[in-house]
Amino acid sequence: MKSQSIKKRQLLIEAGIVGAIALLFAFLLPAFMSAFRLKLLGRFLSLAIVALGIDLIWGYTGLLSLGHGIFFALGGYALAMHLTLQLPDGELPEFFSLYGVSELPWVWQPFYSFPITILAIIIVPSIVAGLLGYLVFRNRIKGVYFSIITQASLLVFYNFFNGQQKLINGTNGLKTSTQNIFGVEAGSEPAQVAFYQVTILLLILTYCLCRWLTSGRFGRLLVAIRDDEVRVRFSGYNPTWFKVVVFAISGGIAGVAGALYTVQTGIITPSIMEVAFSIEMVIWVAVGGRGTLIGAIIGTLLVGFARSLLSEKFPEVWLFFQGALFLIVVTVLPNGIVGWWREEGVNMVRSLFGLRQEVVTYPSIDEAPEVQKEREEIGS
Amino acid sequence: MEGKVLEIEDLTVNFDGFKALNNLNFSMDTGELRVIIGPNGAGKTTFLDVITGKVQPTEGRVIFKGRNLRRTPEYQIARMGIGRKFQTPRVYLNLTVRENLDLICNKKKNVFSTLFAGSVPEEKRNVLSLLETIGLEAKADLQAAFLAHGEKQRLEIGMLVAQSPDLLLVDEPVAGLTDEETENVGSLLLALAASHSIIVIEHDMEFVRQIARKVTVLHQGSVLCEGNMDEVQNDPRVIEVYLGQQEEE
Structure with missing residues (x-):
């Protein structure tokens, strides 16, 4: 079929573009950018991963989660615990002695192993998200109530983590930058460049995963759930399980992002679960464009760099800028930057260069689907 | 019967x-x-x-x-x-006419077969014949949002029959x-x-x-x-x- 080969070619082109950008980011930028900027970029790229997860659950499925900080933190803590345990045999992490803990709590035991840690980074947040999702979706809680519940859960986790001095050092969190990973100090420059490159790799993998999830029947069903859940039910689908699965996947993605963010920041504390941070994640997606995967990434990088530049110049006003940015997006660009580009931007640029769409006769007639169909039939 | x-x-x-x-x-x-x-x-x-x-x-x-x-x-x-x-x-306004019908023609409606199995040839044939029945072949790849009221009505009846x-x-x-x-x-x-x-x-x-x-x-x-x-x-x-x-x- 003709349309299939076109699709294949488009997919190849897309893969090529993604690959080229990735290579550019992974190898060329480290040569040019200062270590400081590169570290920032690495952090923003790991935040772009969680933005993809938010886009999956919000942009495609229509569930506005304000609690992704939970899953982000769970992933971050998992990796931080593994790093904290890189000690000579029999020694306990330092902070335990402050609180008189003499034996390693059982929760910590599995994190001696690197493979288990990697699994835990993905699976623990997925399970928590899946359970939370199941309880919420089974009772058909949706819309703003879903958002409130996720935010409330976030606060529960925040307070819980803050109160657990004896378990995870409470408010002080876990410091990773002075710990070793594979014998290299995690805060050193070579380790940071490696983290940066791993982040790019995982961002691409996440992008591919989301692309695959959203392009087939499954993705169309997510859109259907977003647009008209009742109709989905009457068509014989049970939306509950679809939502649980997609929320769990989104949670797992957030966990990966959290782990990468933690090692590039050098520390994780419960403050990562502050309400504002989880709302910011949503803002990145809104700015970039809901329901467009590339938009989530662009939005995150844009807001991230705007923030770091503005807060260097005018440290006081960043929050006002962020608020204004969000207002502008909501009122002027409801579909975000990418959404605007797809709808109007392309045509605007074309008309700037004096190009019209490539049609010789009456465009509106020529572009009518019936006419095109007939032309195809006559042509063949 | x-x-x-x-x-x-x-x-x-x-x-x-x-x-x-x-x-x-x-x-x-x-x-x-x-x-x-x-x-x-x-x-x-x-x-x-x-x-x-x-x-x-x-x-x-x-x-x-x-x-x-x-x-x-x-x-x-x-x-x-x-x-x-x-x-x-x-x-479903954001899906094309064909995708609307395809979702309903899907025989196995649990999460995993929807995720991993594509549409089988029989389902594709079903979609094509339904498109013919409701007279929307030409607009098959158009988003349902662009259909006229009567066409949407026909599409929905087509979706019902697909079930x-x-x-x-x-x-x-x-x-x-x-x-x-x-x-x-x-x-x-x-x-x-x-x-x-x-x-x-x-x-x-x-x-x-x-x-x-x-x-x-x-x-x-x-x-x-x-x-x-x-x-x-x-x-x-x-x-x-x-x-x-x-x-x-």
Whole structure:
């Protein structure tokens, strides 16, 4: 079929573009950018991963989660615990002695192993998200109530983590930058460049995963759930399980992002679960464009760099800028930057260069689907 | 195809003291086309809600093809073979016509086969023949949002047929349509009636006369009377209900 080969070619082109950008980011930028900027970029790229997860659950499925900080933190803590345990045999992490803990709590035991840690980074947040999702979706809680519940859960986790001095050092969190990973100090420059490159790799993998999830029947069903859940039910689908699965996947993605963010920041504390941070994640997606995967990434990088530049110049006003940015997006660009580009931007640029769409006769007639169909039939 | 497709016994739905349905008894044969009429607030839409599982009955039971539907979730009722057409066309506006039909033609509707299995050739053929039936081949790859009202109406009926249900529930299919479109929908329904059992809820008396064989009149949550169009129109109770309401207006 003709349309299939076109699709294949488009997919190849897309893969090529993604690959080229990735290579550019992974190898060329480290040569040019200062270590400081590169570290920032690495952090923003790991935040772009969680933005993809938010886009999956919000942009495609229509569930506005304000609690992704939970899953982000769970992933971050998992990796931080593994790093904290890189000690000579029999020694306990330092902070335990402050609180008189003499034996390693059982929760910590599995994190001696690197493979288990990697699994835990993905699976623990997925399970928590899946359970939370199941309880919420089974009772058909949706819309703003879903958002409130996720935010409330976030606060529960925040307070819980803050109160657990004896378990995870409470408010002080876990410091990773002075710990070793594979014998290299995690805060050193070579380790940071490696983290940066791993982040790019995982961002691409996440992008591919989301692309695959959203392009087939499954993705169309997510859109259907977003647009008209009742109709989905009457068509014989049970939306509950679809939502649980997609929320769990989104949670797992957030966990990966959290782990990468933690090692590039050098520390994780419960403050990562502050309400504002989880709302910011949503803002990145809104700015970039809901329901467009590339938009989530662009939005995150844009807001991230705007923030770091503005807060260097005018440290006081960043929050006002962020608020204004969000207002502008909501009122002027409801579909975000990418959404605007797809709808109007392309045509605007074309008309700037004096190009019209490539049609010789009456465009509106020529572009009518019936006419095109007939032309195809006559042509063949 | 003999026997009853749907039996409803002593059905009562109580919304905090307001009885939307009150001891309603109803049954219809397999293959029948039944029209339900009744003044506003007679309980027509609640009636459909109970059959499709959207509302749980307070008392009484609904039996579809010999099986009690109590506590069965909507999606399972839909899989058992009850399809519902809503009053306003409800199609997935952000999907193309083809994708709309493809979602319904999917035979295995659990999460994992939807995720991992693509559409099989048989389902693709189904989609193509449905596109032909509803006359939207040319617009197959157009987003449903760009369709005209009548085209959406046809698409939704196509989606219903794609479910291959045994019982079709159709809620006011001609509201807001022109006379010509009304007649088209009427003949489409009559054609479908050859192979399906259909319940139509309607206000438009002209339309009812076009398609009806047997009419049930609902009033205040119960069946007022049943019969063919002439019998119903000449029934003094029906006249009173409708005229009485007109006086109030």
